[in-house]
Amino acid sequence: MAKKEYAFYPGCSSQLKASASNYLVSTNSMCQALDIKLTEIPDWNCCGASIGYCEGGELPRVAINARNFAQAETHLPGQDIVATCAACWLGARESKERLDASAQLMKETNEALAAAGLHYKGEVEVRHMVEVLIEDFGYEGLKAPMKKSLEGLKIAGYVGCQTNRPFGIAGESFENPLYLDKMVETLGGEALTKYEQKVTCCGGALAFSEPEKSQKQIRDIVESAYDHGAEMIVTPCPLCQANVEVYQSEINKKQGTKFNMPVVYYSQLMTVAYGGSAKDAALDGQLIRTEKLEKIAGK
Amino acid sequence: MTTANQTAIERYRNNFLREVEANVEEGHMVKMCMQCGVCAGSCPLGPAWQHSPQKIFMMIRAGKRDEVLGSDSMFMCTSCYNCMVRCPRQLPITHIMHGLANYAHRLGLAPKGQPTRDFATLFWNNLIKKGRVNELTLTLRHYFRGGLVAGIKEALSMQSIGLGLLLAKRLNPMEIFGGHGVKDLKGFHAIIAKAKEIEDRKKGFSA
Numbered sequence: 001m002a003k004k005e006y007a008f009y010p011g012c013s014s015q016l017k018a019s020a021s022n023y024l025v026s027t028n029s030m031c032q033a034l035d036i037k038l039t040e041i042p043d044w045n046c047c048g049a050s051i052g053y054c055e056g057g058e059l060p061r062v063a064i065n066a067r068n069f070a071q072a073e074t075h076l077p078g079q080d081i082v083a084t085c086a087a088c089w090l091g092a093r094e095s096k097e098r099l100d101a102s103a104q105l106m107k108e109t110n111e112a113l114a115a116a117g118l119h120y121k122g123e124v125e126v127r128h129m130v131e132v133l134i135e136d137f138g139y140e141g142l143k144a145p146m147k148k149s150l151e152g153l154k155i156a157g158y159v160g161c162q163t164n165r166p167f168g169i170a171g172e173s174f175e176n177p178l179y180l181d182k183m184v185e186t187l188g189g190e191a192l193t194k195y196e197q198k199v200t201c202c203g204g205a206l207a208f209s210e211p212e213k214s215q216k217q218i219r220d221i222v223e224s225a226y227d228h229g230a231e232m233i234v235t236p237c238p239l240c241q242a243n244v245e246v247y248q249s250e251i252n253k254k255q256g257t258k259f260n261m262p263v264v265y266y267s268q269l270m271t272v273a274y275g276g277s278a279k280d281a282a283l284d285g286q287l288i289r290t291e292k293l294e295k296i297a298g299k
Numbered sequence: 300m301t302t303a304n305q306t307a308i309e310r311y312r313n314n315f316l317r318e319v320e321a322n323v324e325e326g327h328m329v330k331m332c333m334q335c336g337v338c339a340g341s342c343p344l345g346p347a348w349q350h351s352p353q354k355i356f357m358m359i360r361a362g363k364r365d366e367v368l369g370s371d372s373m374f375m376c377t378s379c380y381n382c383m384v385r386c387p388r389q390l391p392i393t394h395i396m397h398g399l400a401n402y403a404h405r406l407g408l409a410p411k412g413q414p415t416r417d418f419a420t421l422f423w424n425n426l427i428k429k430g431r432v433n434e435l436t437l438t439l440r441h442y443f444r445g446g447l448v449a450g451i452k453e454a455l456s457m458q459s460i461g462l463g464l465l466l467a468k469r470l471n472p473m474e475i476f477g478g479h480g481v482k483d484l485k486g487f488h489a490i491i492a493k494a495k496e497i498e499d500r501k502k503g504f505s506a
Contacts, residue, residue, distance in 0.1 A: 012432035015479055017471035019434055019464065045430040045481045050378030052426065053397035054404050054419030057502075058324045063494035067487065112494035116486030165380035166393075174384045201343040201379035208441055209418035213347055214377075246460055287463040 002037035004136060006127075007076040009068060011088035012046050013238045020085070020238035022285025026267040027084050027129065029281060033145040033274035034137065041072045041081065047091030050162075051205035062105065063112040065095035069126075070118040080125040082132055084267075086162035086237035089128040093167055096126050130236050130266070131169055134179055139186045147275030148299065149188030153292055155269070156195040156230035157181045158221060160240035164199055175199065180234060183266055187273040197224040202243040211250070218247050222259050232262040232290050234269055241265060245287050262290035272297045303504050304406045308364075310503070315364045322502045324398025325391045332356040338382035338392050344375040352382055352392050355399070368408040373400035374415040405504060417444060429480030430487045436475065 013020035014027075031038055045068060048061040069092075072081050083089035099106050099122060110119055133142060157180030163169075169179050177199065181191035200221055203214025221244055225233050235241050245263040252259055264286065271281035278297040283290060311318035319326040332353070339351030350358065350372045358367050373396045382392040400416070403409040409416050418441060425437045442457070443450030454461075464470035471478065481487050499505040 012426070012479070013434070015431075017468055017474075018479070019469045021469050022467070043482050045487055046426040046432050048426065049422065049432075050397070051415075051419045052423045054374075054400050054416055055423035056427075057401055057405075057495065057498045058398070059498040060491050060494040063490050064487070067490055108497050109494070111497060112490045115489035115493040116483065118486070118490075161377075161379040161381070165384045201377050201381070203343075204377040204379065205418065205422070206344075206375075206377050206415060208438075209414040210347075210375075213344060213375075217343055246464070249460065250457075285467045285469055287460075287467055 003035040004132075005037045005039065005079055006082040006132065007072040007079040007124075008038035008040050009044055009047075009072075009081050009083040009088055009092065010040065011083060011085035011238075013242075014084055019242050022282035023084055023238050023241070023265050023267060025282035025285065026265055026271045026276075026280070029271040029276045030267045030274065033271070033276070034133075034142075036132075038082070039076055039079070041068055042075050043071060044068050047088045047095075049087045049091060049205070052091075059105075059108055059112065061091070062095045062098060063109050065092050066099065066109045066113055066120045067116070067118060068092065069096065069124045070113055070120040072124055073121055074118075080127050080132075082127050082129055084129045084238070086128070086160065087239060089126065090162045090167070093126040096124065128163055128169075128236070130163060130179065133183075134169060139182055142183070142186050142270070145274045146187065148273055148296060150184070150269060150273055150293075150296065151188045153189040153296075154192060154229050154231045155184045155189045156192045156225040156228060156233045157184060157198055158195075158225075158233045158235045158240060158244065158263075159198050160235055160237045161199070161201050161204070162239075163236045180236065180266065184234065184269070187269055189269070192225075192228040192230055195224060195228050195230070197221045202240050204239060204243075207243045207247065211247075214243065215247055215251050215254070218244055219251050219255070219257070222248060222251075222261050223257075225261055226259075230261065231292055232264055234264050234266055236266055238265075248288065260288055262286060262288045262293070264290060264293065268293070304408065306503055307406070313362055315362045315367070316360050318364075319359050319399070319402075323395065323402045325394040326398060328390045329356050329359050329395060331388045331390055333388055335387060337385050337387065341381040341385050342375075343379055343381065344377060348372045348375050352396060355396075356390075365408070367399070368403040368406060369410060370403075371410045371413050373397070373403065374409070374413050374419075376400070402502075405502075427488070427491055429477065430484060431479045431481065433474050433478050435470065435472070435478070439475075 014024040184191040207214040248259040442453040
């Protein structure tokens with residue numbers, strides 16, 4: 001039996017051949033090394049994401065999250081829901097907290113769920129993968145499966161918004177959370193603790209709708225990483241990863257910069273440190289390849 | 300839409316704050332604002348706003364209904380939650396902004412053609428179709444929002460990114476034929492329909 005078991009909520013972007021499939025692949029490899037068993041919530045649906053606010057009202061958003069809760073409660077009883085995506089975690093946890101706080105909302109939500117023959121009892125816990133790693137394993141525990149050190153890698157820890165605000169990781173500050181730096185150090189890498197854009201917003205969904213405004217944010221995030229001598233950026237959020245990596249070429253085209261900064265997930269760093277191959281860590285899933293990490297993986 | 304708007308105007312007459320409290324998500328917290336301005340200074344899109352959250356809250360209290368509901372400000376929200384965690388009075392500012400945007404949108408008063416309003420609508424409609432977001436059709440529909448010619452131009456300008464994602468196995472062209480989705484789609488749609496029905500009844504959107 002695995003050391004820990006969780007009800008896994010991968011989310012829309014972390015499906016195979018979706019924009020964060022590299023997150024999914026590396027998460028699976030990382031969990032294997034840590035002896036974590038992830039079981040997907042049967043027939044899970046989208047969390048609505050933050051940007052769903054305009055057309056979807058409060059109750060529809062809460063209700064679709066509660067559908068996932070009801071599924072997890074019924075089919076994976078007693079297991080905490082774990083999301084890897086920041087927006088999934090936020091959408092689900094926000095819904096959970098609102099349901100916990102309001103009997104009226106709970107009643108209306110269950111009225112909606114009943115239309116599909118479902119019922120939510122109110123028993124789930126919603127956690128982010130990073131919370132699980134830090135709280136259930138601890139930095140020392142994360143060291144245990146290490147086979148290689150990331151020694152010599154200079155890494156800027158870009159936490160972003162939604163894994164940090166409004167919930168964040170217990171004990172961390174909103175303005176200067178340290179967990180990502182600590183994770184990098186745990187793996188033997190050099191965390192650039194003075195990197196000042198670690199909680200700057202990448203623009204989120206506005207990367208699509210208002211690209212100039214979002215690209216201004218992304219430029220700051222990448223530029224500062226260069227200023228601090230970073231060889232790569234690491235992040236826990238799939239939208240941060242995609243926005244900050246994918247639009248560098250656009251910014252180069254429009255603004256004459258020469259950005260080529262790899263942006264990886266913590267799960268990719270961990271997979272490599274745990275002895276996984278470049279394929280296990282889905283390093284072939286980067287638009288901007290990270291040669292230094294690939295070299296360590298190949299050793 | 301106009302009917303819902305007319306009904307709301309008649310019902311709340313000169314009390315826009317009361318209307319917001321009754322119909323906007325977390326609207327009951329608006330009166331807690333003490334006008335310190337930390338939200339305005341914390342917003343990454345600060346320079347792009349027509350009105351900062353601080354201003355919006357005061358305008359609500361001053362009864363500036365048309366200006367608030369017609370403002371583009373709420374659509375500048377990136378959902379970064381900076382304002383919310385910094386607010387000394389702990390107003391759920393991000394949620395209020397989303398709630399105001401939703402209310403203005405539903406009443407048909409939000410600015411027409413506002414790009415984030417359009418994208419947000421597209422996003423929700425995309426996700427409810429199959430229960431999961433189809434990234435490919437979402438992107439294509441967004442690119443082609445202004446018609447065929449503009450769409451082809453935008454898609455071409457992004458083709459190197461698209462090709463990169465394809466090679467990195469982060470984009471599946473087969474998604475154009477439907478792609479990922481929930482199995483119990485009927486149940487999923489029934490939940491949304493019921494939730495919408497309850498909410499619309501409470502907020503005065505149903506006939």
